[in-house]
Amino acid sequence: MESGALALVALPFAKGLGDNTKEFAMQVHLEIPEDLARQLAADPSGVSHAALESVALEGVRSGKLTVSQARRLLGIGSRYEMDGFLKAHGVFLDLTLDDVRRDSETALAFSRCGSSFDKLES
Numbered sequence: 001m002e003s004g005a006l007a008l009v010a011l012p013f014a015k016g017l018g019d020n021t022k023e024f025a026m027q028v029h030l031e032i033p034e035d036l037a038r039q040l041a042a043d044p045s046g047v048s049h050a051a052l053e054s055v056a057l058e059g060v061r062s063g064k065l066t067v068s069q070a071r072r073l074l075g076i077g078s079r080y081e082m083d084g085f086l087k088a089h090g091v092f093l094d095l096t097l098d099d100v101r102r103d104s105e106t107a108l109a110f111s112r113c114g115s116s117f118d119k120l121e122s
Contacts (some may be wrong), residue, residue, distance in 0.1 A: 028051075030047075034049065052055060052073060052074060053074065053089075055073070056070035056073045056074050057070070057086070057089050057091055059073075060091055060093075061091050067079070067082060067083075067086070067093065070082070084105065
């Protein structure tokens with residue numbers, strides 16, 4: 001490794017992902033010159049997160065990852081939050097009018113179920 005480079009250790013390890021699927025995660029090794037790493041993030045753990053964000057963004061942009069997969073990779077809790085993340089990074093989804101209608105109908109159906117459930121609990 002070159003002097004002044006930040007090395008992120010990367011080995012496969014048995015760590016369950018946060019989505020309860022009991023999948024195993026893989027660590028990836030990157031060597032980044034320290035000055036560039038500091039431009040990406042103030043601390044080394046921030047560099048890892050910046051790299052994950054880049055992988056997720058490019059994965060969605062290229063079609064290699066679905067939005068749901070990228071959301072899982074980043075540990076983002078809601079579709080709404082993920083849409084905001086993508087938009088903030090210039091990744092706009094190619095949605096059709098049918099996609100938007102289907103999402104709206106699904107959201108409406110869930111809101112009706114939630115309202116009925118709330119009434120049953122009170």
